[in-house]
Amino acid sequence: MDIKIGGYNLMKVERILEFGVYMDDGKKGILLPNRWVPENTEVGDEIEVFICHDSEDRLIATTLKSKAKVGDIAFLQVKTVTPIGAFLDLGLMKDLFVPRSGQRSEMIVGGKYFVQVNIDERTDRLVGTEWFEKSLSNENLDLKEVEEVDLKVYRKTEIGFAVIINDKHLGLLYSNEIYRPIAIGDSCKGYIKKIYPDTNKIDVVLGKPGYQRVESETDKILRLLQESRGTLPYNDKTSPEVIYTIFGMSKKTFKMALGNLYRQKKIDFTENGIALVG
Numbered sequence: 001m002d003i004k005i006g007g008y009n010l011m012k013v014e015r016i017l018e019f020g021v022y023m024d025d026g027k028k029g030i031l032l033p034n035r036w037v038p039e040n041t042e043v044g045d046e047i048e049v050f051i052c053h054d055s056e057d058r059l060i061a062t063t064l065k066s067k068a069k070v071g072d073i074a075f076l077q078v079k080t081v082t083p084i085g086a087f088l089d090l091g092l093m094k095d096l097f098v099p100r101s102g103q104r105s106e107m108i109v110g111g112k113y114f115v116q117v118n119i120d121e122r123t124d125r126l127v128g129t130e131w132f133e134k135s136l137s138n139e140n141l142d143l144k145e146v147e148e149v150d151l152k153v154y155r156k157t158e159i160g161f162a163v164i165i166n167d168k169h170l171g172l173l174y175s176n177e178i179y180r181p182i183a184i185g186d187s188c189k190g191y192i193k194k195i196y197p198d199t200n201k202i203d204v205v206l207g208k209p210g211y212q213r214v215e216s217e218t219d220k221i222l223r224l225l226q227e228s229r230g231t232l233p234y235n236d237k238t239s240p241e242v243i244y245t246i247f248g249m250s251k252k253t254f255k256m257a258l259g260n261l262y263r264q265k266k267i268d269f270t271e272n273g274i275a276l277v278g
Helices: 211-227 240-247 251-263
Strands: 008-017 020-023 030-033 046-053 059-062 073-082 085-088 096-099 112-119 126-129 148-156 160-165 169-174 187-195 202-205 267-269 274-276
Touching: 030 046, 096 112, 148 169, 160 202, 211 240, 211 251, 211 267, 211 274, 240 251, 251 267
Parallel strands: 030 059, 096 126, 169 202
Antiparallel strands: 008 020, 008 046, 020 030, 046 059, 073 085, 073 112, 085 096, 112 126, 148 160, 148 187, 160 169, 187 202, 267 274
């Protein structure tokens, strides 16, 4: 039986003892201690468990939800620092060890860092590292434009934020296309805006790119107009800062949305702003 250490496994209850139940691994069994055993568990039941090592380096099962599994890149908080490394909160009974060699700079207690969870080849234990870029590749992409993806905001750049896409690729989110506050460590849904075939660089956005996103912004403008008795004191001459504060969008998107609504004869431009037609 192939057991995934540092991952979730659907396993059968092999036997029940007073201190817990043993899950069938095709060998001697792996203990699921009583504190994590679901009520009314019986022999033969299947339970999804996370497999890791306990404080005595024995394989153990738990129904706790880990903040990351092997291969994942997660933004984790440091709980303890020692001369040989740091221990980060993984949400399990045992913290994730990140050796000094796996740190870009010295970690501090309470700090949060992006680390990848791996298996130590020598000990088979879970170990973390900040040196994970080599596992992020844009060479063989299984993505397409406008596809929804999982994003992790990785680091700030001069023109926006570098993001991790589906824990496998790197992309860029431009500052002028961010319509709400974001911070390093945030996880969110996004969309592939453009893939450059010559370099395989990827641009992403938080809302659906192009016409579909503008359509959703037009709905927001119409709703705000209706809530304001049909008029608003904002137009394409309003400052970008005010537009972002009131509408949560860039001035470019705001102007596109106004043009769309005007062509549909849903709004008119007034001396001081915009107004609903009819």
